[in-house]
Amino acid sequence: xxxxxxxxxxxTIEIAPLGSSILIGSLRQRGYSAKxxxxxxxxxxxxxxxxxxxxxxxxxxxxxxxxxxxxSNYNVLKSFxxxxxxxxxxxxxxxxxxxxxxxxxxxxxxxxxxxxxxKIFESMLNILTISNKFFEIIILNDVIExxxxxxxxxxxxxxxxxxxxxxxxxxxxxxxxxxxxKFTLWAAKRLKVKFNFKGNVMIGGSDVTYYKExxxxxxxxxxxxxxxxxxxxxxxxIDYIDNTCxxxxxxxxxxxxxxxxxxxxxxxxxxFDKIIPDFDDLDLDKYITNALPMQVSRGCSWGxxxxxxxxxxxxxxxxxxxxxxxxxxxxxLVKKYSTNLFHFVDDDFPKPLKNKxxxxxxxxxxxxxxxxxxxxxxxxxxxxxxKWFKAGLRVIEWGLESASQKVLNSVxxxxxxxxxxxxxxEANNIGFLNKLFMFHNxxxxxxxxxxxxxxxxxxxxxxxxVRPFWEISTPLELLEGTPLYEESLVxxxxxxxxxxxxxxxxxASYIHKKDYRIKKDIFNKEFDGVEEFxxxxxxxxxxxxxxxxxxxxxxxxxxxxxxxxVRL
Numbered sequence: 001x002x003x004x005x006x007x008x009x010x011x012t013i014e015i016a017p018l019g020s021s022i023l024i025g026s027l028r029q030r031g032y033s034a035k036x037x038x039x040x041x042x043x044x045x046x047x048x049x050x051x052x053x054x055x056x057x058x059x060x061x062x063x064x065x066x067x068x069x070x071x072s073n074y075n076v077l078k079s080f081x082x083x084x085x086x087x088x089x090x091x092x093x094x095x096x097x098x099x100x101x102x103x104x105x106x107x108x109x110x111x112x113x114x115x116x117x118x119k120i121f122e123s124m125l126n127i128l129t130i131s132n133k134f135f136e137i138i139i140l141n142d143v144i145e146x147x148x149x150x151x152x153x154x155x156x157x158x159x160x161x162x163x164x165x166x167x168x169x170x171x172x173x174x175x176x177x178x179x180x181x182k183f184t185l186w187a188a189k190r191l192k193v194k195f196n197f198k199g200n201v202m203i204g205g206s207d208v209t210y211y212k213e214x215x216x217x218x219x220x221x222x223x224x225x226x227x228x229x230x231x232x233x234x235x236x237x238i239d240y241i242d243n244t245c246x247x248x249x250x251x252x253x254x255x256x257x258x259x260x261x262x263x264x265x266x267x268x269x270x271x272f273d274k275i276i277p278d279f280d281d282l283d284l285d286k287y288i289t290n291a292l293p294m295q296v297s298r299g300c301s302w303g304x305x306x307x308x309x310x311x312x313x314x315x316x317x318x319x320x321x322x323x324x325x326x327x328x329x330x331x332x333l334v335k336k337y338s339t340n341l342f343h344f345v346d347d348d349f350p351k352p353l354k355n356k357x358x359x360x361x362x363x364x365x366x367x368x369x370x371x372x373x374x375x376x377x378x379x380x381x382x383x384x385x386x387k388w389f390k391a392g393l394r395v396i397e398w399g400l401e402s403a404s405q406k407v408l409n410s411v412x413x414x415x416x417x418x419x420x421x422x423x424x425x426e427a428n429n430i431g432f433l434n435k436l437f438m439f440h441n442x443x444x445x446x447x448x449x450x451x452x453x454x455x456x457x458x459x460x461x462x463x464x465x466v467r468p469f470w471e472i473s474t475p476l477e478l479l480e481g482t483p484l485y486e487e488s489l490v491x492x493x494x495x496x497x498x499x500x501x502x503x504x505x506x507x508a509s510y511i512h513k514k515d516y517r518i519k520k521d522i523f524n525k526e527f528d529g530v531e532e533f534x535x536x537x538x539x540x541x542x543x544x545x546x547x548x549x550x551x552x553x554x555x556x557x558x559x560x561x562x563x564x565x566v567r568l
Contacts, residue, residue, distance in 0.1 A: 001033050001034070001035060001167050001168070001169035001170070002027070002032045002033045002034055002169060002170050002171065002238045003027065003032070003033075003034050003035075003169050003170065003171040003172070003173055003202075003234065003238060004034070004035050004036075004037065004164055004167065004169045004171070004172045004173065005020045005023055005024060005034065005035070005036050005037070005173045005174075005175060006036070006037040006038075006039055006160070006164070006172065006173070006174055006175070007020060007037075007038060007039065007040060007174065007175045007176065007180060007184075008039050008040060008043075008174070008176075008180050008183040008184050008187055009039070009040045009043055009044065009131065009132050009135050009180065009183055010040055010132070010177060010179050010180045011132070011179070011544050011545060012128075012544060012545050012546075012547075013040065013041050013044045013045065013128060013286070013287060013288055013545070014287060014288045014289045014291070014545065014546055014547070014548050014549070015287055015289060015291050015292065015293055015343055015548060016038065016041075016279050016282050016284060016287055016292060016293065017038055017040075017175070017293070018277060018293035018294070018295060018345055019175055019205070020036050020038070020175045021036065021277035021278055021279050021282075021293075022231070022272065022275050022277050022295075023175075023230055023231060023234060024036045024277075024278040024281065025275045025276050025277050025278035026231045026235075026275045027234065027235065028278055029275065029276070030235060032235065032238060035167070035169075035281055036278075036281040036282065037160060037164075037281070038282050039156075039157070039160060040180075041282070041283070041286050041287060042156060042160070042286075043135070043153065043156055043157075044128060044131060045100075045286050046152055046156055047127070047131055047152075048096055048097055048100045048124065048127070048128075049097055050093060050094045050096070050097045052152050053084060053093045053096060053097070054093055055150075055151075055152075056080070056084065056151075057081070057084040057085070057088060057093060060148055060151055061077060061080060061081040061084070062081070063147075063148070064077050064137075064144070064148070065077055065078060065081065067143070067144075069137070073133075073137050076130060076133045076134060076137060077134070077137065079130055080127070080130050080134055083123060083126050083127055083130070084127075086123070087120070087123050091116060091119075091120060095116070095117075095120045096120060096123070096124050096127070098120075099111055099117050099120045099121050099124060100124060100288065102117070103121075103288035103289070104285055104286060104287070104288060105285075106289075106290060108552055108553075108556060109556060109560055109562070111564075112540075112553055112556065112562045112563060112564035113560065113561070113562050113563055114563060115538075115563045118538075118540070118563050118564045121540075121564075122540070122541050125541075125542070125543060125545045125546055128545045129543060129544075129545055132179060135153060135183060136182050136183065138151060138153050139153065139182070139183060139186045140182060140186065157187060157190070158190075158194075161187065161190060161191050161194075161195050161197075162195060164191065164195075164197070165191070165195050165196075165197050168199065169199060170199055170200060170238060170241045170242075171199065171200045171201075171202050171224075171234075171237065171238065171241070172191065172197065172199060172200070172201055172202070173201075173202040173203070173204060173226075173234065174187070174188060174201070174202070174203045174204075174205075175204055175205045176203055176204075176205040176207050176208070177205055177206050177207055178206070178207050178210075178506060180205075180207075181207050181504065184203065185203075185219055185222075188201050188203065188219070188221055188222060189219075189221045191221075192221040193221070200223045200224060200241065201221060201222055201223050201224075202222075202223060202224040202225065202226065202234075202237070203215060203222050203224075203225050203226075204225065204226035204227070204230045204233075204234075206313045208225045208226065208227045208254075209227040209228050209313055210309070210480075210481055210506065211503075211504055212225070212227055212254055212263055213254055213261045213263055214503050214504060215254065216254055216255070216256055216261050217261060217503075218503060218504070223255070223256075224237060224253060224254065224255050225253075225254040225255075226252050226253060226254070227252055227254065227263075227266065228252050228266050228268070228313070228314055229252065229268060229269055229272075229298075229314060230252065231269050231271075231272065231275070232251055232252075232267060232269045233250060233251050233252040233253055233267075236249065236250040236251065236253075237250050237253060248262075248264060249264075250264055251264055251265060251266055251267035252264065252266045252267065268314070268319070270319060270321075272295070272298070272321060273321025273322050273325040273326050273329070274325055275329075276329050276332055276333070277292075277293075277294075277329070277333070279292070279337060284337065288546075289341065289548045289549070289552060290337070290338070290339045290341060291339065291341035291342060291343055291548045291551075292333055292337060292339055292341070292342055292343070293342070293343050293344075293345050294326075294329075294330065294333075294342045294343070294344050294345070294370075295344065295345055295346055296320055296321060296323075296326050296344060296346055296349060296353060296357060297318065297319065297320035297321065297346045297347075297348065297349065297353060298313075298314040298318070298319055298320070298346075298347075299313070299314045299317050299318035299319065299347060299348070300317070300318055300347045300348040301318045301348045301350045301353075302348060302375060302414060303317045303318060304412045304414060305411055305412055305413055305414075306411045306412050306482065306483040306484040306487065307411055307442065307476060307478075307479075307482055307483075307484045308482060309479055309480075309481040309482045310347045313347075318348070320353055323353075323356045323357050323360050324360065326357065327357070327360045327361060327364060327366070330342070330361075330366065330368065331364070331366065334366070334368065340367055340368045340369060340392075341368070341369055341370070341548065341551060341552070342368055342369075342370040342371075343370065343371050343372075343547070343548055344370055344371065344372040344373075346372065346373065347373070348373070348374075348375060349372050349373065349374055350375070350377065351377060351379055351380050351384055354372075354374075354384075354388060355384060355387060357391070358387045358388050358390070358391035358393070359387070359391075361391040361392060362387070362390055362391050366391075366392070367392065368391075368392040369392050369394050369551055369555060370392055370393055370394065370551070371393075371394065371395040371396075371397070371547065371548060371550065371551050372393060372395075372396060372397070373396075373397045373398075373399065374396050374397070374398055374399070375398075375399055375414075375415065376398050376399070376400060376415045376419070376420045376423055377414075377415065378415070378416060378419050380423055382426050382430075385423075385426055385427050385430050385432070386430055388432075389430050389431055389432060393432070394431075394432065394433060394551050394554055394555070395432070395433045395435065395547075395550045395551050395554065396427060396432050396433070396434060396435070397435045397437060397547070398423075398424075398434060398435065398436055398437065399437050400415075400420065400436045400437060400438050401413060401437065401438055401439060401442065402438065402440075402442055402445065402449065402453050403417060403420075403438070403452055403453040403455075403456035403457070404417075404445065404448075404449035404452050404453060405417045406444055406449060407442050407444050407445050407449050407453075410442065410443055410444035411442055411443070411444075411484065424460060424465050424466060425465060428464070428465045428466075433467055433550055433551075433554050433566060433567065434460075434465060434466045434467060435466070435467050435469050435550070436457060436460075436466055436469065436471075436472075437471055438453060438457060438471055438472035439471060439472060439474045439475060439476055440453065440472055440473070440474070440475055440476070440519065441475040441476040441512055441516075441519070442476055443484070443488075443493045443494065443512075443513075445512075445514070446514060447514060447518055447519065447522065450519055450522055451522055451526070453472060454472065454522065454523070454526045454527075455526075457470075457472055458526065458530070461534075461568075464567065464568045467550065467566055467567065468531075468534045468539050468568075469542070470527065470530075470531065473523060473527070477507055478494075478497070478507065478508045478509075478510050479506050479507060479508070480500060480506045480507075480508065481506070485508060488508075488510065494510040494511060494512055494513060495510075495511040495512060495513045496510065496511040497509070497510045497511075498510065534568075537565065537568060538562075538563050538564060538565045539565050539566070539568065540553065540564045540565065540566055542566075549566075550566045553565070553566045554566050554567070
């Protein structure tokens with residue numbers, strides 16, 4: 001075996017991973033032997049089994065809460081216990097596994113026509129959301145493993161690490177984003193120390209792209225790191241191990257040369273549109289939807305928003321694939337994996353590219369349903385929206401951020417509020433489910449700007465133009481590597497900025513120029529009872545664990561009367 005690619009817990013279990021599946025597809029198409037493991041779905045599927053939930057509820061969580069934790073970790077454990085306690089008292093914890101298995105068997109109607117099953121589904125999402133922090137608490141405390149070795153997490157991880165060692169590949173690679181980092185590094189060290197793996201451990205993904213050499217500087221059990229795109233880099237690294245390539249000729253590679261850490265130059269492979277993502281190693285029946293991820297482009301065509309660092313993820317700011325090749329791949333995936341549901345994960349899917357894509361979908365008479373992100377660009381017209389709908393697009397997650405034109409201008413968002421209103425009205429009339437990504441605390445945001453944004457969102461939700469979705473309650477994250485962060489270090493963008501403590505921390509704390517207590521009062525006043533009101537209307541309370549269910553429920557509601565709603 002040339003390489004095993006694995007990943008540990010991140011957000012969702014509704015859909016298989018794309019990045020590692022593209023790498024596996026690329027390697028196999030070029031004759032390399034590779035295998036993929038998604039331990040995110042393995043661990044979370046195990047978590048949602050009744051036997052493990054009852055053990056946590058009756059034994060582990062009550063005992064863990066007696067230990068000395070930081071306030072934040074204690075609150076995570078306490079919240080987890082309260083979720084389970086509420087479910088057990090109202091229904092029974094066994095119902096969680098029952099609903100999960102209905103979803104895995106695609107029995108969506110049985111879940112969403114039933115009020116209790118729908119509420120259990122929402123509780124299941126809450127468990128999944130909190131599970132990442134719970135896993136971190138479990139693995140990063142040696143005392144817990146010593147005293148609570150029966151917690152399933154250790155058993156499951158060790159089973160797979162042993163399997164990796166038994167296969168004994170040339171490379172074990174871990175794909176990681178920031179939220180996976182702690183678990184990934186813990187597992188990599190465990191692989192080397194407890195299981196005495198003698199092969200090469202490699203880490204890649206967006207987190208490596210942001211921190212590069214620091215991965216090898218601080219973690220001696222990591223042999224190689226790959227930043228930006230990995231398709232060509234992994235192939236060349238395998239060739240190096242096989243003595244058919246020089247180490248300095250492996251692009252995008254970070255490695256040690258004596259006491260020096262070397263970062264090779266990057267190459268952007270533009271042939272991702274010829275790679276068929278390979279999901280064959282994954283138990284797709286474990287995921288709670290049969291949707292698949294897809295990608296038409298990499299990067300962001302705008303790339304100017306000062307608070308964002310997505311432009312750094314890939315080798316170039318923005319590039320896209322050949323539409324004919326992309327649609328060819330979709331046809332293969334539809335047939336091979338028996339699905340017509342797709343989540344396009346592009347950071348940006350601009351109008352010209354989307355129009356070409358939709359023309360091809362329509363010409364080939366492909367019957368698919370899909371979700372995508374989109375900017376609220378001025379050039380989008382009614383005819384464009386109608387074409388997108390005809391091609392099967394049903395849910396658009398629009399990036400608005402703020403409804404204050406002053407605030408939008410201050411972060412170089414490049415969109416216009418009056419045009420946004422038109423776009424949302426037209427999209428709703430055509431049949432799209434509109435969702436708005438908004439947050440607060442952008443630099444120029446005054447109290448009136450926040451109030452204006454909240455009223456804008458509530459108004460468009462109340463008039464059934466936008467789906468109830470309250471991400472606006474999330475404050476700005478000031479991230480290293482963004483233009484806004486760099487500006488905040490030299491100008492008085494905020495009242496005060498506290499630099500990140502630690503080499504691999506990306507968030508900087510800040511104090512806004514405006515009193516945050518007043519902003520909290522505005523939120524408390526305007527959102528008092530709002531979420532509860534929409535829950536009573538049967539509106540599903542979704543988060544990043546369940547975005548494809550907006551597509552699924554919206555489609556089902558055209559033919560069936562459901563308790564769960566995504567529209568008012």
